[in-house]
Amino acid sequence: MKPASLVPFATLAPVQQYLQATEEATIAWLEDYLRLPSVSANPAHASDMAATRGFLVERLKAMGLDDVQLLDGGGEAAVFGQWLGAPGRPTLLIYAHYDVQPPEPLELWRTPPFEPTTIGDHIYARGASDVKGATAIALAVVEAFLRVHQACPVNIKVFLEGEEEVGSRSLRALAERHRALLSADAVLSADGGRASAEVPTINTGARGNAQLEVRLRCAHKDLHSGRYGGAVRNALHEAARLVASLHCADGTVSVPGFFDGAVPPGEGARADTAAFPYDEDAFFADVGAAPHGEAGYSARERITLRPSLDVNGLYGGHTGAGGKTIVPCEAVIKLTIRVVPGQDPGQIIRAVAAHLHEQTPPGCTLEVTELHEGARAATLVPAHPLVRSAEAVLTRSMQRRPIHVRLGASVPITAIFKETLGIDTLMFGYNLPDEDVHAPNEFFRRSSIRDGMRDWSALLEQLSHFAPADFTIAMAEET
Amino acid sequence: MKPASLVPFATLAPVQQYLQATEEATIAWLEDYLRLPSVSANPAHASDMAATRGFLVERLKAMGLDDVQLLDGGGEAAVFGQWLGAPGRPTLLIYAHYDVQPPEPLELWRTPPFEPTTIGDHIYARGASDVKGATAIALAVVEAFLRVHQACPVNIKVFLEGEEEVGSRSLRALAERHRALLSADAVLSADGGRASAEVPTINTGARGNAQLEVRLRCAHKDLHSGRYGGAVRNALHEAARLVASLHCADGTVSVPGFFDGAVPPGEGARADTAAFPYDEDAFFADVGAAPHGEAGYSARERITLRPSLDVNGLYGGHTGAGGKTIVPCEAVIKLTIRVVPGQDPGQIIRAVAAHLHEQTPPGCTLEVTELHEGARAATLVPAHPLVRSAEAVLTRSMQRRPIHVRLGASVPITAIFKETLGIDTLMFGYNLPDEDVHAPNEFFRRSSIRDGMRDWSALLEQLSHFAPADFTIAMAEET
Numbered sequence: 001m002k003p004a005s006l007v008p009f010a011t012l013a014p015v016q017q018y019l020q021a022t023e024e025a026t027i028a029w030l031e032d033y034l035r036l037p038s039v040s041a042n043p044a045h046a047s048d049m050a051a052t053r054g055f056l057v058e059r060l061k062a063m064g065l066d067d068v069q070l071l072d073g074g075g076e077a078a079v080f081g082q083w084l085g086a087p088g089r090p091t092l093l094i095y096a097h098y099d100v101q102p103p104e105p106l107e108l109w110r111t112p113p114f115e116p117t118t119i120g121d122h123i124y125a126r127g128a129s130d131v132k133g134a135t136a137i138a139l140a141v142v143e144a145f146l147r148v149h150q151a152c153p154v155n156i157k158v159f160l161e162g163e164e165e166v167g168s169r170s171l172r173a174l175a176e177r178h179r180a181l182l183s184a185d186a187v188l189s190a191d192g193g194r195a196s197a198e199v200p201t202i203n204t205g206a207r208g209n210a211q212l213e214v215r216l217r218c219a220h221k222d223l224h225s226g227r228y229g230g231a232v233r234n235a236l237h238e239a240a241r242l243v244a245s246l247h248c249a250d251g252t253v254s255v256p257g258f259f260d261g262a263v264p265p266g267e268g269a270r271a272d273t274a275a276f277p278y279d280e281d282a283f284f285a286d287v288g289a290a291p292h293g294e295a296g297y298s299a300r301e302r303i304t305l306r307p308s309l310d311v312n313g314l315y316g317g318h319t320g321a322g323g324k325t326i327v328p329c330e331a332v333i334k335l336t337i338r339v340v341p342g343q344d345p346g347q348i349i350r351a352v353a354a355h356l357h358e359q360t361p362p363g364c365t366l367e368v369t370e371l372h373e374g375a376r377a378a379t380l381v382p383a384h385p386l387v388r389s390a391e392a393v394l395t396r397s398m399q400r401r402p403i404h405v406r407l408g409a410s411v412p413i414t415a416i417f418k419e420t421l422g423i424d425t426l427m428f429g430y431n432l433p434d435e436d437v438h439a440p441n442e443f444f445r446r447s448s449i450r451d452g453m454r455d456w457s458a459l460l461e462q463l464s465h466f467a468p469a470d471f472t473i474a475m476a477e478e479t
Numbered sequence: 480m481k482p483a484s485l486v487p488f489a490t491l492a493p494v495q496q497y498l499q500a501t502e503e504a505t506i507a508w509l510e511d512y513l514r515l516p517s518v519s520a521n522p523a524h525a526s527d528m529a530a531t532r533g534f535l536v537e538r539l540k541a542m543g544l545d546d547v548q549l550l551d552g553g554g555e556a557a558v559f560g561q562w563l564g565a566p567g568r569p570t571l572l573i574y575a576h577y578d579v580q581p582p583e584p585l586e587l588w589r590t591p592p593f594e595p596t597t598i599g600d601h602i603y604a605r606g607a608s609d610v611k612g613a614t615a616i617a618l619a620v621v622e623a624f625l626r627v628h629q630a631c632p633v634n635i636k637v638f639l640e641g642e643e644e645v646g647s648r649s650l651r652a653l654a655e656r657h658r659a660l661l662s663a664d665a666v667l668s669a670d671g672g673r674a675s676a677e678v679p680t681i682n683t684g685a686r687g688n689a690q691l692e693v694r695l696r697c698a699h700k701d702l703h704s705g706r707y708g709g710a711v712r713n714a715l716h717e718a719a720r721l722v723a724s725l726h727c728a729d730g731t732v733s734v735p736g737f738f739d740g741a742v743p744p745g746e747g748a749r750a751d752t753a754a755f756p757y758d759e760d761a762f763f764a765d766v767g768a769a770p771h772g773e774a775g776y777s778a779r780e781r782i783t784l785r786p787s788l789d790v791n792g793l794y795g796g797h798t799g800a801g802g803k804t805i806v807p808c809e810a811v812i813k814l815t816i817r818v819v820p821g822q823d824p825g826q827i828i829r830a831v832a833a834h835l836h837e838q839t840p841p842g843c844t845l846e847v848t849e850l851h852e853g854a855r856a857a858t859l860v861p862a863h864p865l866v867r868s869a870e871a872v873l874t875r876s877m878q879r880r881p882i883h884v885r886l887g888a889s890v891p892i893t894a895i896f897k898e899t900l901g902i903d904t905l906m907f908g909y910n911l912p913d914e915d916v917h918a919p920n921e922f923f924r925r926s927s928i929r930d931g932m933r934d935w936s937a938l939l940e941q942l943s944h945f946a947p948a949d950f951t952i953a954m955a956e957e958t
Contacts, residue, residue: 041801102799108700166801207705211802220767221587222918225815226686226888230730230787231778232768237726237790243719251712288699289711289808290842299710308709311716311796312805318792318813320581322520322645323690323850325815325888326791326917329768334797336704336804363769371802409705409804438805439701 011149012461018144019453026449027123029059030136034116034125040076040099040166049162052098053079056160063143065158071181073174076162080181083146083156090385090468091155092460093184094142095413095425096135096191097164100127101438108440122443129435133444134190135160137430137452141460144453153464157184161413164191167211167372168412175420185471186386187417188459192407192427197448199277200394200402202387203380203427207304207338209410210345210374211312214356215367216242219329222317228327236316238361239331243311245359246335246352251292253309257351263342265305272404273300286434303408308338309352337374338410345374375412378425385470386426389462393455423471428459490628491940497623498932505928506602508538509615513595513604519555519578519645528641531577532558535639542622544637550660552653555641559660562625562635569864569947570634571939572663573621574892574904575614575670576643579606580917587919601922608914612923613669614639616909616931620939623932632943636663640892643670646690646851647891654899664950665865666896667938671886671906676927678756679873679881681866682859682906686783686817688889689824689853690791693835694846695721698808701796707806715795717840718810722790724838725814725831730771732788736830742821744784751883752779765913782887787817788831816853817889824853854891857904864949865905868941872934902950907938 019026038052039045053070056079060068065081079098084091103113103126111117113126123133138158145152159182163169175182195201218235248254265273280299284291293302302308312335317328337352339345353368360366380387382404394402407427414425430452436442498505517531518524532549535558539547544560558577563570582592582605590596592605602612617637624631638661642648654661674680697714727733744752759778763770772781781787791814796807816831818824832847839845859866861883873881886906893904909931915921 041803042799101803102797104797104799165803209705209804211804213802218769221915221920223766223768224888224917225787225789225791226688226817226886227782227912228766228768229789229815229817229887230781230785231770231772232763232766233730233771234789236793237722240719240722240790240793243716244723247716251709284711287702287707287711289702289707289806290697290840291710292712292840292842293710302709303706306709308704310704310708310713310804310806311719312704312803312807313795313797314715314719314807314810315794315798316792317790318581318583319794319798319811320521320583323692323813323815324520324580324644324791324917325688325690325789327768327789328791328793331793332798334802336708336802338705338708361769361771363771407705408708409703433706436700438703438803441700 012457014148015144015457016454018148019140019457023450026136026140027446030132031116033132033136034128035114037114038099038127039102040163041102049076049099053077053162056098059139060158063139064146071174071178073170073177075170078162078174079160081158083142083152085151086153086155089154089464090186090466090471091157091184092463093157093159093182093187094138095159095161095187095189096131096138097161099162099165101130101165105440110441121445121447123446124441124443126442128444129431129442130437131191131429131431133449134429134431134452137449137456138190141453141456144457145460153461157182168416169372171413171416172373172420175416179421182421184421184423185468186423187425189411189413189425189427190429192411192429193431193433194429195276195405195433197432200398200400201276201405202390202394202402203407204387204404205341205379206377206407206409206411206414207340208343208345208375208377208415209339209412210337210349211371212335212349212352213369213371214333214335216331216360216364217329218364222329223327225325225327232327233361233364235328235331238364239314239316239333242356242359243314243333246309250295252294253307255309255352255355258309258348259307260347260351261343262307262340265301269305269406270301273298273304276300276403276405304406305340307340307343309335311335338408339377341377341379343377345376349374375410375415378411378414380424380426384424385463385466386424389459390426390428392462393458397455397458428456491936493627494623494936495933497627498619498936502929505615505619506925509611510595512611512615513607514593516593517578517606518581519642520581528555528578532556532641535577538618539637542618543625550653550657552649552656554649557641557653558639560637562621562631564630565632565634568633568943569664569945569950570636571942572636572638572661572666573617574638574640574666574668575610575617576640578641578644580609580644584919589920600924600926602925603920603922605921607923608910608921609916610670610908610910612928613908613910613931616928616935617669620932620935623936624939632940636661647895648851650892650895651852651899654895658900661900663900663902664947665902666904668890668892668904668906669908671890671908672910672912673908674755674884674912676911679877679879680755680884681869681873681881682886683866683883684820684856684858685886685888685890685893686819687822687824687854687856687894688818688891689816689828690850691814691828691831692848692850693812693814695810695839695843696808697843701808702806704804704806711806712840712843714807714810717843718793718795718812721835721838722793722812725788729774731773732786734788734831734834737788737827738786739826739830740822741786741819744780748784748885749780752777752783755779755882755884783885784819786819786822788814790814817887818856820856820858822856824855828853854889854894857890857893857897859903859905860952863903863952864942864945865903868938869905869907871941872937876934876937907935
């Protein structure tokens with residue numbers, strides 16, 4: 001690999017100085033971005049989603065990108081812009097998502113979820129950590145290169161999705177419909193996160209996932225518990241039996257076929273996991289959670305290297321204040337499946353659905369809906385330019401060699417970009433595990449913005465030393 | 480028993496003619512009453528509750544009652560008024576409740592819950608059947624006697640409670656605080672309902688009940704299922720195990736001690752139950768429910784003669800649209816216990832709470848709250864003037880001898896009035912089992928208003944043939 005060196009490493013210094021000098025403006029823009037309640041899961045926020053797209057279009061134009069436009073894939077449109085002024089150099093598709101998780105339960109927020117509030121190093125707001133903060137980093141870095149050098153070290157395509165929090169349901173259609181526009185040598189994702197602020201890590205893979213909604217009906221309508229109680233099936237009793245049937249007493253998933261295809265974690269992966277400084281006691285104590293799960297694996301291995309199944313929501317009957325003497329007719333179960341390399345999410349969904357149908361008692365009906373197409377687990381091989389560049393950057397900035405870690409969380413985009421565009425993704429996000437993503441009081445760190453701008457600028461420079469052909473190294477599943 | 484006969488049976492005719500002639504006005508008043516959303520379970524309806532009290536105060540005054548006032552027991556006030564112009568005659572406390580169940584889920588109503596809509600014989604509205612319809616009957620009858628004869632056959636105290644749908648939580652305090660004002664020889668309750676429109680029945684008892692809210696916590700906050708899934712206890716998985724542990728596979732309650740004290744149904748009660756013409760297949764088919772429950776008993780016996788335990792509501796995690804990839808930290812379970820004669824509801828609550836605590840896994844916390852004080856099961860003996868009067872009235876109006884039936888539903892007032900005022904209650908409500916009480920599309924029948932006015936007027940007259948002393952016959956629990 002013999003990259004041309006049109007923009008040598010030394011040019012980084014003025015870019016990084018510019019980033020430092022404009023840090024307050026970057027944070028002010030992030031705060032404006034955080035004020036937009038871009039909740040994709042709730043149709044009531046449709047106009048906020050549109051406003052957020054408008055806000056991003058303005059930004060991409062202002063920072064000097066060309067061809068800024070909305071890309072339609074049948075759902076929430078994506079926001080796109082590009083700079084292609086480095087012919088012969090690699091083209092990087094910078095990925096982030098502008099949608100955020102629902103803020104509920106609102107009563108548990110100590111500050112308003114859509115009014116960013118800075119307390120010390122923390123900026124509290126829904127979406128701060130997932131993933132508007134890292135988006136601000138990536139855009140600031142591209143803008144800094146263009147302002148300082150009127151050029152980037154690599155060609156840039158910015159692609160901001162609007163449906164990541166609802167399973168990227170039209171991302172595949174988007175990528176297929178706009179294949180030419182999105183073509184690139186690799187994806188740099190602002191989503192994904194760091195495992196630790198002290199120990200450099202490179203994300204070399206993620207569990208895949210799938211989400212199901214299960215609707216159990218045991219009668220036409222809610223019934224008075226005094227008039228029917230004790231003589232009919234209660235949808236909540238039966239839903240509880242269904243949920244209880246999903247796991248063994250030790251927490252191992254008990255659905256037949258659930259582990260089918262799962263490649264057992266290799267020595268390399270287990271060694272990397274062990275190398276990562278990780279306080280298991282603190283991991284549980286910090287969130288007050290009770291350890292529980294498959295025997296024979298550490299907590300970190302359970303989360304990153306083994307499949308899992310979690311019920312994310314369950315409801316039925318009276319959920320308001322006080323009591324209501326009914327026999328509920330219906331229960332809804334929402335669940336997420338996490339899969340590891342070797343597993344076909346469609347096959348695992350079918351195994352779970354078959355198990356649930358088999359457990360459904362006579363006289364009751366069960367409806368299983370896939371909330372979105374499942375995504376396979378992803379793996380990035382060590383020799384890939386993305387990994388090598390990240391290693392060089394992090395080794396220099398943190399003065400130690402990064403550990404390869406896998407994510408427990410799923411980033412379906414990795415699999416979708418591989419399947420549709422044929423390219424690999426490096427997750428180079430800057431959030432940290434304690435930032436309450438998907439929960440009340442989500443926050444991002446100002447210090448992470450600083451670290452992120454330093455490393456993203458170096459990474460773009462480092463990638464410029466590779467030729468586009470270097471990126472064709474095959475993505476392989478870990479064995 | 481040798482009652483004086485100041486107002487002979489014959490005086491009924493002009494009263495009943497008056498009731499027929501004013502039926503449209505009675506229904507118009509009922510419709511106004513149904514427009515008031517008197518939902519006691521939801522604090523957002525506090526002003527509607529107050530407006531409903533004002534509406535009733537006006538009515539009691541207008542119909543000629545004295546001492547009309549609100550009675551405070553620490554919660555929602557009760558509405559009271561009396562007519563004591565028959566010295567030496569029995570005094571009947573007419574009971575109803577002005578509060579209604581929450582209307583949710585709103586999307587399942589075909590007509591607005593608080594805009595009464597008449598379709599054929601049905602008047603659809605929340606509270607139509609439970610129990611504003613029967614309240615309109617009772618008030619119309621008292622008013623008719625006062626308009627036609629300027630006198631009632633018995634002394635009347637009208638007592639309209641505002642907390643029946645939240646477990647009559649301050650009824651005991653109300654009865655104790657206003658013991659002198661409420662003193663009477665017996666209670667006639669507009670609540671309770673008929674088992675059938677064709678077969679005359681007399682309610683001679685009801686199951687007691689208790690309501691619990693159970694809160695299970697397994698972590699300080701909701702956790703990202705990608706970052707914790709597979710390694711921590713999930714509150715919904717554990718809640719499902721708790722709920723699943725409450726019943727055996729056949730539906731019999733499996734909580735140790737749950738059946739303690741329950742007097743096995745006697746031959747008489749089982750014969751009465753068998754005598755009641757009851758289409759068990761239609762009972763289930765009408766509501767699309769799956770038969771399920773304790774072996775050795777018919778469905779009707781399970782509902783009326785055996786204890787039961789139903790989960791009325793269960794929720795945790797994401798309950799909105801779409802998915803949310805969390806490990807929920809908390810689950811809430813709402814449940815109702817139904818007890819039969821011989822059982823102490825406090826003891827059964829303790830048994831259920833102890834079982835739930837024992838089933839709670841390490842690292843999780845469980846909080847069990849009694850939503851209101853439990854009520855014992857009630858039984859009215861056959862020789863009581865209330866039963867004898869009802870038998871005389873129903874035998875005449877329906878041309879067949881009424882069957883004694885027990886209610887599966889609980890009417891805690893029966894136990895509370897017995898304990899605080901020392902008097903028995905006859906449930907003489909006119910709703911029917913198919914009227915979707917506590918569910919969407921609740922309705923009451925116009926024909927039931929007609930039947931009810933005929934029978935309530937005859938019942939007040941019939942009770943006048945007894946002396947107050949006749950009412951002291953002991954309430955006994957069925958054996």
